[in-house]
Amino acid sequence: MAVGTELLAPGRVDRNTPLLKERLSDLGVPVRFSAVVPDERSIMEETLRTALGRCRYVLACGGLGPTTDDLTRFAAAGVLGVRLIEDAASLASIESRFRNRGIEMPEVNRRQALIPEGATALPNPLGTAPGVLARTGTGAWLVLLPGPPSELAAMFDAEVRPRLEREGLRAAGSVRETLMVAGLPESVLQERILDLTPSPEEPVQLAILASRGEIEIRVTGPAGRTAAVRRLADRMAERLGSAVFSRTAGEHLEHAVGRMLGWRGERAAIAESLTGGLITERLTRVPGSSAWFDLGVVAYANDAKRDLLAVPEEALLSHGAVSEPVALAMADGARRRSGNTWGVAVTGIAGPGGGSAEKPVGLVWVAVSGPVSRTRRFRLPGDRSLVRELTATAALDLLRQSMLAAGGQGGVRAGVGEAPG
């Protein structure tokens, strides 16, 4: 529970919840619910009460300051059904902080030493507000942390984490296997692995996250189930075959393509129209990409397609720029111009304008020229930005599939854990 009316204003973000999610995940504690609440005691109490009924650990951040709208400690006492008492050690620490700065403690800061009766005050080496740790009658933890992210992080690491570890939480950590998939619609993927999907009651859980044409499958379970998690991930990988391009979390197609090119000792050149540089931009996000990428051409105009990529005038005139022959000629041109093994090209209509009945917005041709040459036609959904993203993903995947078809190294299994230099 992040506390603060200002966090609900436009343009403001709560930086504490992401920080706590990371730290709790390290300890194997999944986050089940998060909320941002205003400086209103009734909403804070309602939210804390619901959370304590639902979860073993409830963390509140912010609202521990000295002013009248800092109400978290009052809400906590209300929920715990106890009164607030002045903690002598906390008061001494607040006073000494002010003394060290050569200022007398303003009277308002005295209330920062108030903590719910029976709770433990957590020292704050970086600020005036102490934290609070309390246990409810049912054994749930209620932890109050200060709002400034640096104070919160330091207090969590110094005071909260060791106490959670004493509860044996480190040992209860979770294990995860990741499959990164491309070239399949999410619904097709779901159907293909439907019978392998664990029920919500099982300890091993599945999450499927789709983003810009790539799908991430996460198989997660408690540390004791490492073998079961691995087994399920392996069975899914078998079902999905070459659609799985990586088993490393956080890898995208550009990493897989770069690694394959690196192994093969080959390079690719890219010719783009509607994506406007997005494909080369994605490839060059990968550190060390100069080893397998050297040239990209963004040929938005027909002149540029003709002059730099040697696309025949005839193909442009008789088929139009958005056509299979032009896509293939662009890929050929990029390959020849660079002297590389592979040329990749895209041409299409990103919208919002430029579409027609015959060639509507979202129509895209992707081509690969090389030891194996391929073309594919797509009708992509979404706005200009999504069409461009999906096209870039489709192009990188067609290059990957073409390299697989050409044989030699480059499978997923061999690549686990290795990255290009």
Added chain:
Amino acid sequence: MAVGTELLAPGRVDRNTPLLKERLSDLGVPVRFSAVVPDERSIMEETLRTALGRCRYVLACGGLGPTTDDLTRFAAAGVLGVRLIEDAASLASIESRFRNRGIEMPEVNRRQALIPEGATALPNPLGTAPGVLARTGTGAWLVLLPGPPSELAAMFDAEVRPRLEREGLRAAGSVRETLMVAGLPESVLQERILDLTPSPEEPVQLAILASRGEIEIRVTGPAGRTAAVRRLADRMAERLGSAVFSRTAGEHLEHAVGRMLGWRGERAAIAESLTGGLITERLTRVPGSSAWFDLGVVAYANDAKRDLLAVPEEALLSHGAVSEPVALAMADGARRRSGNTWGVAVTGIAGPGGGSAEKPVGLVWVAVSGPVSRTRRFRLPGDRSLVRELTATAALDLLRQSMLAAGGQGGVRAGVGEAPG
């Protein structure tokens, strides 16, 4: 209420709540509470029930997909105390979406047409999931929106906003003036406008948001203070002079550069090294960019710089690829090759590898060749991704400054409210 177990995982952020906070703020609706909930029907129902008891407008995003863990519509029906019925128009629209892509609708997608009895289905032009708008017995609104941010934004703007405006919400809104600034560090900007900054008690407020080298200044006030808001924005614009590239919210340098090129009837060609296509990718995000952009070359290797951009071998050998002469030769080469008025080039070291004592990571040269030619050297902070972003911004801004120096049309004031075709 943002729905999705995956949003609670570490490293994942909910992009919809910030988006809705902005839009609701435009309508003068303050956000009182926000939550992220897992794909668990009981938690969703509990959260919706609490929210409907507290707020007049409750918006839920996500969980409208076709799979078994998409439960938002079921939770909404539960809270409203009605059953789900199949909406014929929604089903027809989902079926036609699949038909247009040449795929038969998978049976699972049929459930996306289910909406709570008595509610209104909101069409989704960008995806399969229709939205839902329902009113509770007490007059509160419950709105279900799809999870992909582009779908959510489009549906809010087309379907939800007009209905809220019909409730008279526009009148209670606030007014905002925006200044978009480039080419100044944030600290310099802050100092320059320090004495104009309103105190926290004043009704007119200032927000300064910096991102990838661009700074957005927002002056906001209640609707009754339109003149004061305008006056303060005008005074700031005067102070900041040509560093202000737009006064339209949501515009970036690529929009300003595109508009100026459009007015001048000129085109620019781009030659990139370390940015790997990011500059052309940003320019071609602008719909209609083919009117003023035709050619980009990503010349990662020296061979490509020589062959496609006619960079003299001598310059590469004696000064190295990251140098002022090579940057200028690349810009010249792009201009000549395309026959355009302007050529823009960048060369530098994005890291993490490739740096040296003499040429460290973050060293970047930017060049513009045209009626006015300029070069600039930067030592940029940050990781590979930030160095690339800041370089792209610096290149677009140098082109803008060069066009301003070349005279003719293209000032900010004339551009307010106009956009390239």
